[in-house]
Amino acid sequence: MSAVLRVQDLSVAFHTRGGVVRALDRVGFSLGAGETMALVGESGSGKSVTAYAIMGLLEAAGRVTGGQAWLGETDLLAADLSRIRGRRVAMIFQNPRAALNPIRAVGAQIADVLRRHGGASRFNAGARAIEALRAVGIPDPARRAKAYPFELSGGMCQRVMIAIAVAANPELLIADEPTTGLDVTTQAVVMDLIQAMAARTGMATILITHDLALAAERAQRIAVMHAGHVVEEADTATLLAQPRHPYTARLIAATPTAAGSLDDLQSVPGGLPDLRRDDTPPCRYAARCERRLASCDGALSVRALAPGHQVACTNPLEAAA
Amino acid sequence: MRAILLRLVGAIPTLFGVVLVTFLLTRVLPGDTATYFAGPTASPESIAQIRTSLGLDRPLPEQFWRYLVDLGHGDLGMSLTTGQPVKTELVNRLPASAELTLCGLLLAIGIAVPLGVLAAVRQGSLIDHACRVVATAGVSLPVFFTGLLLVYVFYFLLGWSPAPLGRLDAFASAPKQHTGFYLVDTLWAGDFETFRAAAAQIILPAGTLALFALAPIARITRASMLAVLGSEFIRTARASGLSGPTVVLTYALRNALLPVVTVLGMVFSFLLGANVLVEKVFAWPGIGSYAIEALIASDYAPVQGFVLTMAVLYVLLNLAIDLVNRAIDPRARRGA
Ligand SMILES: Nc1ncnc2c1ncn2[C@@H]1O[C@H](COP(=O)(O)OP(=O)(O)OP(=O)(O)O)[C@@H](O)[C@H]1O
Ligand SMILES: [Mg+2]
Numbered sequence A: 001m002s003a004v005l006r007v008q009d010l011s012v013a014f015h016t017r018g019g020v021v022r023a024l025d026r027v028g029f030s031l032g033a034g035e036t037m038a039l040v041g042e043s044g045s046g047k048s049v050t051a052y053a054i055m056g057l058l059e060a061a062g063r064v065t066g067g068q069a070w071l072g073e074t075d076l077l078a079a080d081l082s083r084i085r086g087r088r089v090a091m092i093f094q095n096p097r098a099a100l101n102p103i104r105a106v107g108a109q110i111a112d113v114l115r116r117h118g119g120a121s122r123f124n125a126g127a128r129a130i131e132a133l134r135a136v137g138i139p140d141p142a143r144r145a146k147a148y149p150f151e152l153s154g155g156m157c158q159r160v161m162i163a164i165a166v167a168a169n170p171e172l173l174i175a176d177e178p179t180t181g182l183d184v185t186t187q188a189v190v191m192d193l194i195q196a197m198a199a200r201t202g203m204a205t206i207l208i209t210h211d212l213a214l215a216a217e218r219a220q221r222i223a224v225m226h227a228g229h230v231v232e233e234a235d236t237a238t239l240l241a242q243p244r245h246p247y248t249a250r251l252i253a254a255t256p257t258a259a260g261s262l263d264d265l266q267s268v269p270g271g272l273p274d275l276r277r278d279d280t281p282p283c284r285y286a287a288r289c290e291r292r293l294a295s296c297d298g299a300l301s302v303r304a305l306a307p308g309h310q311v312a313c314t315n316p317l318e319a320a321a
Numbered sequence B: 001m002r003a004i005l006l007r008l009v010g011a012i013p014t015l016f017g018v019v020l021v022t023f024l025l026t027r028v029l030p031g032d033t034a035t036y037f038a039g040p041t042a043s044p045e046s047i048a049q050i051r052t053s054l055g056l057d058r059p060l061p062e063q064f065w066r067y068l069v070d071l072g073h074g075d076l077g078m079s080l081t082t083g084q085p086v087k088t089e090l091v092n093r094l095p096a097s098a099e100l101t102l103c104g105l106l107l108a109i110g111i112a113v114p115l116g117v118l119a120a121v122r123q124g125s126l127i128d129h130a131c132r133v134v135a136t137a138g139v140s141l142p143v144f145f146t147g148l149l150l151v152y153v154f155y156f157l158l159g160w161s162p163a164p165l166g167r168l169d170a171f172a173s174a175p176k177q178h179t180g181f182y183l184v185d186t187l188w189a190g191d192f193e194t195f196r197a198a199a200a201q202i203i204l205p206a207g208t209l210a211l212f213a214l215a216p217i218a219r220i221t222r223a224s225m226l227a228v229l230g231s232e233f234i235r236t237a238r239a240s241g242l243s244g245p246t247v248v249l250t251y252a253l254r255n256a257l258l259p260v261v262t263v264l265g266m267v268f269s270f271l272l273g274a275n276v277l278v279e280k281v282f283a284w285p286g287i288g289s290y291a292i293e294a295l296i297a298s299d300y301a302p303v304q305g306f307v308l309t310m311a312v313l314y315v316l317l318n319l320a321i322d323l324v325n326r327a328i329d330p331r332a333r334r335g336a
Helices: A047-055 A106-117 A125-135 A154-166 A184-201 A212-218 A236-241 A246-253 B002-028 B033-038 B044-053 B060-072 B086-121 B126-140 B143-157 B182-188 B192-229 B232-239 B244-281 B287-296 B300-328 B330-335
Strands: A003-016 A019-032 A036-040 A062-071 A089-092 A172-176 A204-209 A221-226 A229-235 A303-306 A309-311
Touching: A003 A047, A003 A204, A019 A036, A019 A047, A019 A062, A019 A204, A036 A047, A036 A212, A047 A062, A047 A089, A047 A172, A047 A204, A089 A154, A089 B232, A106 A125, A106 A154, A106 B244, A125 A154, A154 A184, A172 A184, A184 A204, A184 A212, A204 A212, A212 A221, A212 A236, A221 A236, A221 A246, A229 A236, A229 A246, B002 B060, B002 B300, B033 B044, B086 B126, B086 B182, B086 B192, B086 B244, B086 B287, B086 B300, B126 B192, B143 B192, B143 B244, B182 B192, B192 B244, B232 B244, B244 B287, B244 B300, B287 B300, B300 B330
Parallel strands: A019 A229, A036 A204, A036 A221, A089 A172, A172 A204
Antiparallel strands: A003 A019, A003 A062, A221 A229, A229 A309, A303 A309
16 A cells, blocks of 8 residues: 555654653554544644644754654655645644634635645636635635634634645645534534545545544544554554553543443543653553553563554453454 | 724814813923013013013913913914914924934834844844844933934044034035925935935934834834744644745734834834934924923923924824724724
8 A cells, every 4th residue: 555644653852941851752653545544642642743743843842853754755854844735735723713814814815825836826816715715615705705714603714724724635634633612513514524625635634633433433544642652553443343552442431422321431540641751661651551561661562463453562452352 | 984083083182181281281390481581681570561461470271271262273372482483383393303203213113123023033043132132222222322322423433424413414405395304305306415415414313213212113023923923823824835934924924013013103102202302412403302492491382382293193193003903903994
């Protein structure tokens, strides 16, 4: 399979006053054309940092300290990303209203991207921006193009964000919690729109969310992150039916489903470890883990349990029969 | 349009307050107009006579009422020292002050805004430190001091600039008046020789004002740019691959300008005050030096006229800032 995105051993550290935060440690996953992969994990597990590292948008304190990220044949960690961002990889964010320029009409913001990447000229960029608004299902696009973000609802703003992101037909879309903060019906509409755009253009999607239920519904594959590690990666059905990493199992137990009752919910005990310490244990889940063995303090390696099913655990759960 | 009218009507009580306070202040200040006007050798009788003829023997409310009635007719009174109507003198001198203040402000903006932007974009770099030095130096040096220092260095030591004696040197003649701004009028007339002369005269006083205005503008530009550059929509702009200049200028700077414009209003009103000193140092024939001379002579009418002019300028200035803000910020446009 030719991968659209291949991330290997990606490590990121932030230099802060309190010390070096090893936010990502040997993160790896890959993504085929047209595929939707979900990156799930609790808050602070490193989902956004992964996305920013791929996009080259880490803030000044953050550095990629190792690993590789390949977009097709392009080495993202070495390439001039200014020609790749927005053109081959695009990103949409949580809180769409704040993610749009408050004093620029939304049509103009789309036109800016079209002029930069989409080969639009100064003269037809406006008309093409209106087309882009129509394509993301905004009614009366010619009028809405002149609106400012504060005049549009959150859902409308997220549609505009999507129009900006897909303006140049990127190969990969990274959606960082695209529906957080929207009401439930709008969430579904926005996700449907993202998937429709992906289907139309063959674009691969990374869906970043802490909502395992959303991931289960929308993604073909799921990578579970915990404290800067990808602890398990598998196709959605396998991961949900046969979680092998204790953390994944806990996460599933903590996720409300239509079938289960809220009483059955168990939260994941413990918190994320302090990533500033030099002696961060090899398995960053060990302190919270009920299956911990003495050998867990040794080196941690990622094991392939089946084709396409990796887990980073010394003592994984048994496969269900 | 309606909003502008409302603002202007809303300013009337303020202006009335200004008129009342200046009237009272000029009456309370030490110094007696009649005595000063009559001269050192005048007899008590002639002083009393002058006082009666000026209406200064009437009760204050009556004097104030007369003043108001005259104002209503557009009459600002007579200057006792020059014997000219105050209105004529103010109108003649205002362009000199306005040209100087605007030049100072434009110079300051032209330096401070790019400086602040660069300091924010290259945080911690040499230019960032330069920005900090300028900001500190600017606040700690009083204008009359920088003014004298500039004269000392550029006129006395280096001899690069002409004598600090007004808007034009003795050999040049004033251009035909269109705007009253010599720099504009000389260009209008195509008289580059006089333009050069006028520019040479204005550069030091305008530079003095600019040094004074530089600090707050540079500081607010830097702070505001830093805040905007860290905001989410800038991250979006970067993530969509917009070019560096587009991100910094079209996206960040335009947003960052909103607080800058507000501060510009404050700086401008400080400049109107600083102007008075600078005009004195450079013998600039503006309304500031006019007011100072009148104040020393206890000549009320010019002082009152001056303060009123400043108040009107201030109201207009705030209006202009409002309009600029509306032009930049759609939220201000739709909100009102
Ligand atoms: N600027 C920074 N300075 C120091 N550490 C940082 C910085 N940004 C991120 N980190 C570290 O990286 C970790 C992962 O952060 P990240 O934003 O990727 O979490 P996330 O999984 O996206 O969580 P959320 O669901 O809250 O968005 C954080 O716990 C934090 O320790
Ligand atoms: Mg995040």
